[in-house]
Amino acid sequence: MCKQLESDDSYTITTMKVERIYLLFYGISLISACVNAFDPVTTTVAMGIGATLGTIYKYFQESCTPKWIVFNATGLDVDLEKRLFGQHIATRIISKAVNGFLNNDNPKKPLVLSLHGWTGTGKNFVSKMIAENFYKEGMDSSFVHVFTSELHFPHASQIETYKSQLQQWIKGNVTNCPQSMFIFDEMDKMHPGLIDSIKPYLDYYDKLDGVSYRKAIFIFLSNAGGESITQTALEFWKAGRNREEIELADLENKLTLSVFNNKKSGLWHTSLIDKNLVDFFVPFLPLEYKHVVQCALAEMEARDLEPDMSVADQVARDLMYFPKSERVFSVTGCKTIVSKLDYYV
Template identity: 75%
Template sequence: MNAARLYLLLHVFLSAGVLVHTFEPFTTTMVVGLGLGTLGRTIYNYLHESCDSKWIDFNATGLEVDLESKLFGQHIASRIILKAVTGFMSNENPKKPLVLSLHGWTGTGKNFVSQMIADNVYKEGMDSSFVHIFTSELHFPHLSHFDTYKTQLQQWIRGNVSNCARSMFIFDEMDKMHPGLIDSIKPYLDYYDRLDGVSYRKAIFIFLSNAGGEGIIETALDFWKAGRDREELELKDLETVLSLSVFNNKRSGLWHTSLIDKNLVDFFVPFLPLEDRHVVQCVMAEMKARGLRPEQKVADQVARDVVYFPKSERVFSVKGCKTIASKLDYYT
């Protein structure tokens, strides 16, 4: 339905004395009573996000382009994310939900990738009512409320998946989450057709964590010291050390979790530390996003002022691209 058609329908509604400023269920009932039920539902669905193909329509090409043009220095993560999400969203009958665990140092792109996935699955992107974000320090701050958090988390996920099977749940700061809490949703991530009448198999769960970052950095640094190109790094070089370090790290939020023990995490995705050249790319992309003409001189200056480690060699950015936006304000 185009905008002109919608405007005409709204004018008809107003002329008929029907309340159209808010299309809540009560309003729809009024419309049905007036013999205009189908029309009311059409306008309601046009104006309000609903769990259908109009609002949820995966764009595989869009995700691929975003990963290639906006995510820098993450050849392993890009490849895994694209294949995992594309394969899952193309399957009309998946056996279980998609569970991704993204690991790496701050500023390497974990949150950014979550946003890219949401932007290419939901018309409203991260603003979609079907995308739910949990932050450990905000939503689960007190260990004394542990049992309450477990119950609330279960109810929240059950309720939202009941409302829309294609829901996405993002758990940020997993390294700050109370160990054992995430196990409360283990049944929802397993190979069950239905639990109490609800199927969770089309949902997406994404865990974001700094845990395992040290191992990733050590491996990347070893490659650099050996004179090897970082693009030679493969998932097999990091996957085992990553899953073991996360499982055995009491501060990971996934410490001794049955999610790992039962192989319910589909992919542990490593995010590599960023080099100077990647920081430059981040600056150029930020200038472009702001509508500015990307200037190599400015990008180089911002990148030079970023803190790197090890101190003597200045190989990797301590904060990745996390502070780029604020630093760019200083130079533009």
């Protein structure tokens, strides 16, 4: 378990490159010093090179400072508007929640977001957007920690061990950097009650054992609640109403109840809900055909390809939709767009 968790904190590619350069030149300086052992000038130069490279290494090594952690509010808003398709509710909530929290120098508690919806609707994508516009290294930052239930917490018999290790992991990383981000993927597959073990770190405390968690960000990703969200979207569609008319109020109560009462969800009967520690339950609507087309065009642009509507249409047509008779919503959202596009371009 610990080895798996430690893998999340590996060096970034940039840091590894600098480290190799440092070791190379350090080796060269040692050789020069040995060969010219009686040449004080050469020895001094070699030592100077080693010291300089040491300074360069420290300069490129990620640290918990404004040089590496700075919030780009405009960048996040642009990403949400231009790259997240069909999610007017999520776009609005995420923008206000993250902007409000990161522009507050003295938050009263950590930011806790719970993102819900079918696969491929943009939950992981949004998490990535937040990281990219907050940490210079984005998702590769050593201050971003991703937990996947089936990978990091696979055995129900070890739940108590997981709880202890999770607490220690969060405490250690927040001690290292107060502005750490923790992403819990597949919450609907997590052992119920596990998340309750970190409840104290999400609450309104100035400090716990000398550590403040108020500047940390916790993001929960789950398919739980997807059915109720889809049902509401389908009702609007059948009534001939525009999906943009759907408001958070139309989904919030159903979503909270379906998550709280889902025995397979890590949030089942959790005190996080009772204590109102989840700041926002964010619904992600199922994606329609037109949104899949937009995803395909955006992926072409990301690959520096000329956007081709005919190819995007073909990719969208290849996907499965539901209900079967009406074919309104994509079963997999935009999740398989990348592999599908590989086939056509």
